[in-house]
Amino acid sequence: MRTEIGTAVFTNFESFKKFMPQDSWWPRNEMWDKHFFGPSALNAGPDTYMSTIDKSYGPSQGIEEFCRKAQLLNIEVNKAMFEGWQHNMWNDASGVLTWMSQSAYPSMVWQTYDYYYDLNGAYWGAKKACEPIHVQWNSGDNSVKVVNTTSNALQTLNVEATVFNMDGKPVPSMSLKKSLTTVPSNSATPALTLNLNPENLAFKAPMTASSDEGDGKLPADATDGGIGSRWSSLYSDDQWIIVDLGASKTFNQVHLIWESAFGKAYKIQVSDNKTSWRDVYSTEDGDGGSDFLEFPATNARYVRMLGVKRASQWGYSLYEFEVYNQRSQNLSNVHFVELKLRDNKGKLLSENFYWRSLKGSDYQDLNTLPKAQLKVVQKTTEKAGKVRMNVTVSNPQDAPVALAIRLMPTFKSSGQQILPVMMTDNYFSLMKGQSKTVEIEFDKSLLGKDVVELKVEPYNRG
Known part of the structure; x- marks a missing residue:
């Protein structure tokens, strides 16, 4: 077992402003260290974390922008911790244990959900990686594997990998499909390998x-x-x-x-x-x-x-x-890899989404995405002391990519976030013409005499 693996995990802005005095919001200062984002964080690596956000997603002009960019890094890192082990399942460890699930004090390190029970990007990255039936891409060798951690073998599965440019258009020459006859229990089965540079004569060469x-x-x-x-x-x-x-x-x-x-x-x-x-x-x-x-x-x-x-x-x-011999620019500098795993009847078993760059870990082009134009249909019901929301978010066929869409139930009277809340998904991305339905649930007693108002905010919110 590989234990106590963890990293800095910066909160969302809504949580940050609950514990941080406004005069200490920005830039980083000694008050941040009192919440473990400085020398007191020891090996959580806040300096590396902050510099990585700056290099990967661009320097921030204020705390709200920094918190928003931090969630993309939270998703990346926490998903990768588990998918990295799953790629080599059973070869060098019997599992991964992160330090830790929640901070017992308002903090910016070592958490997958924060002190206030907000499920930030770290939670959704870890949740995606740890689904029992899972499809994943390895950026190290561009392989795609199907991970089955259930007790039963899976039969006749179809894997689809689609590469999209920044404009949301697929790149057919780099997209692949593969059928798998069987995926054994407790295994990571190779499905296919993406060639994201087909003109490279040295790809996979001896x-x-x-x-x-x-x-x-x-x-x-x-x-x-x-x-x-x-x-x-x-x-x-x-x-x-x-x-x-x-x-x-x-x-x-x-x-x-x-x-x-x-x-x-x-x-x-x-x-x-x-x-x-x-x-x-x-x-x-x-x-x-x-x-x-x-x-x-x-x-x-x-x-x-x-x-x-x-x-x-x-x-x-x-x-x-x-x-x-020739090199054409088929890919935008930043592009996307979307994976889907279906059974032989077409039922979706797993899906996954990554952003990738031709410049290593430089994803700053994401900041140039046009403003998303989402459509939202929701139905809210109350039953057995619970408020349940059925929310369908759609991205029109003629709209730009909608990246890392965050759903956040709030009190209508104040705009403040409602917590704790259970959700089936969050920080998901939609290409042109795609939609996703999310179920949200929380205790009705949290509302009092107020009503719920749902905020839907993609990374490229304009």
Whole structure:
């Protein structure tokens, strides 16, 4: 069992303003540390958490904007903690236990729902990952697996992966379907692998290298199509990694995505026999990051990155080694991966949704999404001391993407959030023409003489 895994989890603005004096709202200050968002948070990593939001979703101008962006990170991180274990189910641990479910004091760390019982993005990320029948995507190798943690095997399932651009239009060339005959109990069964870069001649190509650091940092990890894995060499200057294209092919570009251990001086070399090499590119001034290298078109079977001088005390490390003859921009910089799992009668068993970037973890283009234009139909009933709301949220066919839609029941008289509330879903996203029905329930006694008013707020609310 992997225990006490957790992270900073910033609250929604509605909870934040309940415990934080208004003169301490923004920017970050000593008062935040009294609620464990500073040195007192120890290994919860609030500094990393805040810098990640800034880099991934852009710097915030105020606390309300920061809280809204924090929920996207909360969803990402907490879903990934459980899906990461499920991807390697039973291989290295028998489960994951997060620290913790709820903070006993108004806090900004270690929680999946907050002190006031608000179910923020962390809760919905964890809930999605932990559904008994689940379909998930691994950003490290672009594989899609079906996870079955029930006591029974599942028969005849259909998996569908659809890639959407920022404009909400699907990308058919990168979308796949697959039928599975059986998914055993307590297993994660491979279904399909997305190729989100079909023009990359090196995708899944055989790799060899002068050295590597073992599992998780092997040569093959540099051509798996994802930046969640990498090849890493031993700590010396003279190291290399070779792509085998399988046959002689024409190409004129190499794309290297470096980890922080990059090459200060290196060469790109080609060969037909893996013995005699000729240079097509060289530099003595490498700066890491993402290197798009162009050279006159050449024909060869093997392509080698030959390290000459390291930029650090470490070796050389590449997230991806890509080779191209042509490169067209089929994907927007930020795009979406939607997964659906159905039985043989078409019943939806699981669905999942991710945002992905061609620039690593830079999702700032999400801030340019046009204002969502949602339609909401709701029915509210009272029975046995409970208020029950049946809410259908629809995104019109001609409307933009609606990202991370949050439903929040409030008191009509004050606009304040009603808590605690049970819901079947939240922070869901809708493409063009899609809809979702959510059930909401809370104790009628919470209302008193007031009435409920539902707020529906997507991330791109304008």
